[in-house]
Amino acid sequence: MPANRAFTLLESLIALSLAALVMTTIQFLIPHLSQVTQPDYNNSFQTTLHQLEIQKYRVKDNDNHAINMISTDGKTMTLVVKNHKLQLIASGNGQIILMENINDLTVMACGSHFKLSIKINNQTIRGILFLQKAVAP
Numbered sequence: 001m002p003a004n005r006a007f008t009l010l011e012s013l014i015a016l017s018l019a020a021l022v023m024t025t026i027q028f029l030i031p032h033l034s035q036v037t038q039p040d041y042n043n044s045f046q047t048t049l050h051q052l053e054i055q056k057y058r059v060k061d062n063d064n065h066a067i068n069m070i071s072t073d074g075k076t077m078t079l080v081v082k083n084h085k086l087q088l089i090a091s092g093n094g095q096i097i098l099m100e101n102i103n104d105l106t107v108m109a110c111g112s113h114f115k116l117s118i119k120i121n122n123q124t125i126r127g128i129l130f131l132q133k134a135v136a137p
């Protein structure tokens with residue numbers, strides 16, 4: 001006699017109950033996922049500034065919207081916003097994109113450090129960059 005391969009009513013109800021439980025859980029988690037996936041621009045900017053500091057760049061000169069630096073191997077680098085990207089541009093050697101969706105970079109020299117601010121999504125984020133001045137040859 002062949003075995004009956006159909007689901008019983010109880011098995012079908014259990015499967016539907018589990019599916020409903022999974023769907024309900026997903027429904028409550030979706031709003032929290034959008035909060036988690038939004039980037040924290042302040043932390044990204046502070047991390048970027050810290051990375052520039054530990055790379056031991058030396059400042060050659062600056063203006064209100066850029067900082068010209070010299071790397072440890074003598075290459076000239078420029079920190080600037082170009083095409084809505086905060087970039088570290090090497091003369092003749094390409095670029096490193098540090099952050100995206102940046103509208104403006106403002107640089108203010110304050111003795112031994114620089115006060116930088118970026119504008120992103122109608123928000124201004126500020127940070128401090130500690131770099132040594134390059135010694136004139």
